[in-house]
Amino acid sequence: MGNTQKSLSELALYLDAELIGNADHMISGIADLQCASSSELSFINQESYAQHLATSATGAVILNAEFADKYDGNKLIVSNTYLAYAKISALFESLSLLAVGIHPTAVVAASANVDPSASIGANCVIGENASIAPNVRLYSGVSIGDRASIGENTLIHPNVVVYHAVNIGKNCVVHSGTVIGSDGFGFAPSREGWHKIHQLGAVIIGDNVEIGSNCSIDRGALGNTVINDGVIIDNLVHIAHNVKIGKRSAIAGCVGIAGSANIGENCTVAGAVAINGHIDIADNSHFHGGTIVTKGNTEAGVFASATPMQEVKKWRRNSVRYTQLDDMANRIKQLEKQLKALLPSESDA
Known part of the structure; x- marks a missing residue:
């Protein structure tokens, strides 16, 4: 796919864009304005990049x-340039093709159901009674557990581990190193130590x-952890047992979501957000980076917490003041009471 070439007329038709320029000009890739060549396509959606148009x-x-x-120069005029860029990027995908069929080094259980159109890469392992749907692509080293199910057209990159009884739907992408279906963090304390609670649900x-x-x-511990249709999850995210994430929500990198949290539809969670367990997040809620979400919300909104960066000496002074807030609040209440006692009441007026 890396050798793909498309004429501007083909790209205009693909995007339903207005083409101004040479319809026969061939494009072989995408690049930013500053370094693009004559065979590459660029896009602009912010005023700050307009300065590069004249010299590109x-x-x-x-x-x-x-x-x-x-x-x-040649231009494709659209209403949403970023969406057009996203669509065009699919045409120039550089991922190496994976041959249809099962690589000779793969280990596939006799009871597994692997569709003939699927591509199973080197050193993959597919467990008992697992189901691999049409046009699935498993790159090298992927492990699919017993009774797991991978839906049609799903792509799983190298060295992903999918545990037993996990169900992954259609048209999904899972990137390298991810583990789906590992045990949730469940232990019962006793005098002898921690007793493991075996996790009987799935993902x-x-x-x-x-x-x-x-x-x-x-x-899940008993029920399932559920990631609904259209959700996008960045790198280095931890989703604990029995979490539910609603349709089309987006979770950025380094987020941690504790057990049994219920996140609504169309939510956005920025990087390094920490979400407490056993809380409900309303649809269309949006959290800024680094927010500590300790309680749920019933109405949509935009939320943030944590102090912004500041010079370290000022931060130290403010940190001390923060620890004094409770004492200061009590003193203010006492002063208010004293002031109220000194002021004439309405009956004295």
């Missing part, structure tokens, strides 16, 4: 009507879900 050697630019007059992942690299998604 790009073969064509995707832009909207607002910027169309600022560039005299259910819907359709059109993308999961980044080195994520850990725990199986």
